[in-house]
Amino acid sequence: MALKMVKGSIDRMFDKNLQDLVRGIRNHKEDEAKYISQCIDEIKQELKQDNIAVKANAVCKLTYLQMLGYDISWAAFNIIEVMSASKFTFKRIGYLAASQSFHEGTDVIMLTTNQIRKDLSSPSQYDTGVALTGLSCFVTPDLARDLANDIMTLMSHTKPYIRKKAVLIMYKVFLKYPESLRPAFPRLKEKLEDPDPGVQSAAVNVICELARRNPKNYLSLAPLFFKLMTSSTNNWVLIKIIKLFGALTPLEPRLGKKLIEPLTNLIHSTSAMSLLYECVNTVIAVLISLSSGMPNHSASIQLCVQKLRILIEDSDQNLKYLGLLAMSKILKTHPKSVQSHKDLILQCLDDKDESIRLRALDLLYGMVSKKNLMEIVKKLMTHVDKAEGTTYRDELLTKIIDICSQSNYQHITNFEWYISILVELTRLEGTRHGHLIAAQMLDVAIRVKAIRKFAVSQMSTLLDNAHLVASSTQRNGICEVLYAAAWICGEFSEHLQEPQHTLEAMLRPKVTTLPGHIQAVYVQNVVKLYASILQQKEQAADMEEAQAVTQLMVDRLPQFVQSADLEVQERASCILQLVKHVQKLQAKAVPVAEEVSALFAGELNPVAPKAQKKVPVPEGLDLDAWINEPLSDSESEDEKPKAMFHEEEQRQAKHRLPEVDEEELARRREARKQEQANNPFYIKSSPSPQKRYQDTPGVEHIPVVQIDLSVPLKVPGLPLSDQYVRLEEERRHRQRLEKDKRRKKRRDKEKKGKRRHSSLPTESDEDIAPAQQVDIVTEEMPENALPSDEDDKDPNDPYRALDIDLDKPLADSEKLPVQKHRNAENAKSPEKEDVPVVEKKSKKPKKKEKKHKEKEREKEKKKEKERKGEDLDFWLSTTPPPAPVPSTDTLSANTNTDAAPKDELEEPRREAQDGEDQDQDQEKKPSKHKKKHKKEREERPKDKKRSRKKLPGSEEAPGEPVQNGALEEGPLPPMSSYSLLAENSYIKMTYGVQGSLQDSQVTVSIILENRSSSVLKSMELSVLDSLNTRMARPEGSSVHDGVPVPFQLPPGVSNEAQFVFTVQSIVMAQKLKGTLSFIAKDDEGATHEKLDFKLHFSCSSYLTTTPCYSDAFAKLLESGDLSMSSIRVDGISMSFQNLLTKICFHHHFSVVERVDSCASMYSRSVQGHHVCLLVKRGENSVSVDGKCSDATLLSNVLEEMKATLATC
């Protein structure tokens, strides 16, 4: 063995380490791949060795190779081996490799669960840390489910280093296992107020990330974040919070009002640009959210815009970029304030930095008005000419279209200008956005009726010059515009000047080189054109011309019939037959124009893109129901492939037909040329057919139109858009003059009457009357379409699963899965991994006495409200309205103050309602938990009985209901921790004592029940303090003063009051004497009454239920500094299960582990003493062995326990 070690370390000496590997790779630049494959072979050898150091070294090298792009998934198992090494050095290497290479598809990942759990509970914080870091990268749904509970426990780890990592990784766990969000959320929320800034920051980070996706669920946290924002000095945290508020304000405008002041202060005070920028961003978000309801935040807007201007003017390009980015957000709601900085933004258009130019382009969108649209677009067009690189130019193109088409072309006054801009844009080489231009052309032509004539003339020119647009192969994107051109010319053919000319242009042979879908449109629209020509000719009684057109069609359509594109082929052959039929009829001199035109009668209206989706499903129609029963599987399997195969064969045969050999083609071409030469309608001067086969002889002599590309391309015959700018100016000038004239007249009239305040004749946006109007403003939607926003939601969004209501109380089913322990294992083995985790959070309130519950609840809720103004409405309304932003108008201030008292009035009423059917809750846990449980019951009143019957013992170990719960036995009679304190004819007092770990105090809950017919008021509790035990009194009161009970008791009502006591020594039971004084008032008058009592603090009441892991428990016992004692009680008939439950309940223990008739239990005193018990069940007897850090405490507790057990 020893030698093996020596051998291992000698081997080890000559292994390459990471540095050697890197050096080697650098020295083998020329044959790197070969060298690396050699290294991988070596690594494979190393991985086969037993020495873990060798393996770790190999895995480390693999991690490097992974970075270079080599797949290392084959070593996944070895990585796990290294992860499970005991040394931190190796473990760290293993986890690093795993975090780089493991993913959900790694099958061995499921082997890691136990290893990771072990590392998570490792005593070394760095083992835990490294495991958490690794897990954050490769957590899978399975791992998340199995480890969620362990990680949640780590969130309360003593080391902040672990806490912050555990908090952060919870986000990943939530993503993979959304069910864990609700159980874990309360603790996550607690961490927002963690004393360690790192943990706090991590919690903020996680919640911000969650809230970003589903902000509405986190609105209730706003007050907490507000507090953090005003108190935190960590810029990183501040930025996150401020960003979060930016996401929350759209949901709650009142929040925005509250935020403006602190944010403005931050903007003024901070020196950190990053923080300033985020503040400005959030103020903008606030302003956007307010813009609907609240007018006049101009001061804040001005502040933002002014700060942004500083950013934009900064020499730092980053600030400039961000400034523009934020500016574009203001633009959406307050375009006016941005427009004043037009100069600056236009200047940014000339920036050398493309990112900045793009941002400035975004802003232009909002800068345009009727007045300056032409000017801005002109500027952009010059940029288009200058732009290098297609991306930026394409961006420019889309922006021009966006700017012009925004809100139904509201800024366009002259559509002729716009059409010519669109036509000019077709000159762009290699743009991807041909379809955009095409869509615009179509949209404008359809929706602006007045422009159709002009559009058609432009489009026909475009068709005529199609060769310019579609000639070069790299300009393919732009040929899309021909699609629009053909359609417009066809659809609105009545506006064509020379329809026949256009028809010929559309039937040119080179059209067949266009993409199929464009050809299809050509074919279809050729017929429309044809129909209108026919009609024209027939009306003119020019039968010969009509027949000539038909002949042209018959001659040219076959070229489309041969198309390889199915759509084209189908349409062409269909139409060809139609035209041939028409030809026959024409030969008989039958007028056909009417009938052919009837094919295209009616007008097309634009339909909204989502119209189809929005048609409501008629009642009684089930879209999921089968119309015909589906065929059985066997049938379809047998038949389908056959049919498909058959069809395919046919189609192939059909297709092969046109693809004839070269000779045949040449022959046909010759024939066609012959035909063309003989055809009187063939225009020989038209541009030559596109070269289809480069090598075909005889193409050379076809005249090719040479395009001189050095001069900017101009489509001949098309007016330039610049002309329109001039024309438009003239037009406006004329309009102005006319208007002035009219105004003058009016003014003259007015002068005669009353003198009215009249403005100078400035040209405002509204004054410019557009030359053409958009006729069809709204797109058609089906009747009673459902208004919905659902269209935007992506059902596959992983964050949707986290859209969980967090304010809803936890249900029983929502507990995190906890590993169950196996019976066979040694009870005290510290190595055991299947630790029963007693989940603190899911602990349920103890059994209560029903009659008292209502009052207690009511009171608690009030108390809670007082303590934390946690309710969001309350927080938003009772605080004073935001400090006056310079011009807050009085109206808003009024509504604010009005709202506040109203809300306050509402609060108590709501509480009273809430209190009606609630269980009481005596737990002195942090109040939010209480609230949770209460609400739960509030919402499930039906479950009340069930949950009340549930035994605390069973709930303490949620994962093992069968073992620990009362299910296997009969139910235990209801237990109460309340015992009688004192009673007389007026009042009955029962009390319970509860310790709390946090402040080593005990809380006494006293239930006061009014038995008389009088109203009891002015109740006061005075207790004689002992040296050891004192009652906590309100500040400033003396030792002899009583503590008032904060409520009155009407007849027959009971309520609970709580009093806090501080105890010095808890090892002995204590008794305190006290008196309750009160006034009993009935119809006859008031009497002063007193009731004496003795408060008994048992030792058990100083114990608090604390969960404990079995390994920690084992360590505790082994540590040896605990003293031991034991008791034995005979004659016990109760089942072991119920016995344990009783101990748990009355003495505040929790079950650590239970094996058959033996159980270990743990509890902790309010002063931190550990109390461990081993309870063994014999024949009719129970023995309890206890170990405790204080012998007296232990013996007292055991005595008390003996008394309890004796009653069993």
Next chain:
Amino acid sequence: MIQAILVFNNHGKPRLVRFYQHFPEEIQQQIVRETFHLVLKRDDNICNFLEGGSLIGGSDYKLIYRHYATLYFVFCVDSSESELGILDLIQHLLIFFLIAPKVFVETLDKCFENVCELDLIFHMDKVHYILQEVVMGGMVLETNMNEIVAQIEAQNRLEKSEGGLSAAPARAVSAVKNINLPEIPRNINIGDLNIKVPNLSQFV
């Protein structure tokens, strides 16, 4: 969320690749290459933000990068991160990556012509460990420099107390190997040694 942290040199050679979302190796390499081409064509005096678009994640994601000497540091982040904050973070990481390894490795070869980049190359694992203390699972874990240094140092002490990965003899050998690397090229043949080792075992 941070989607990826990429460090590569002026030639596009990856020096640190950390994805917080799984991509197969070849896709990772492709992303590194494309990112490299995106940032390469940008001048040094233009802004450090780049809308990556199709690369990772989509339109919500941005590339935030810094060019430092021969290295590009690129963060791919979504809109929940503060742009300027991330730029600061890169600055901090730079300090860590380039200075910290020297602190951790006692014998730093000073003959390298370009210390900065080579530190990164030879101590990729260390650099990852540093990064892990700053960013975890795509979220910023700690921004307090002192805290980060303290944790890294504590872990290194722990590693040292365990004897480290390369125990003393191995380090010595590796040092010997390094001294005259050009003169004795690859003459340490593992095959030969493998023969010797069985001999050793026969002694027992």
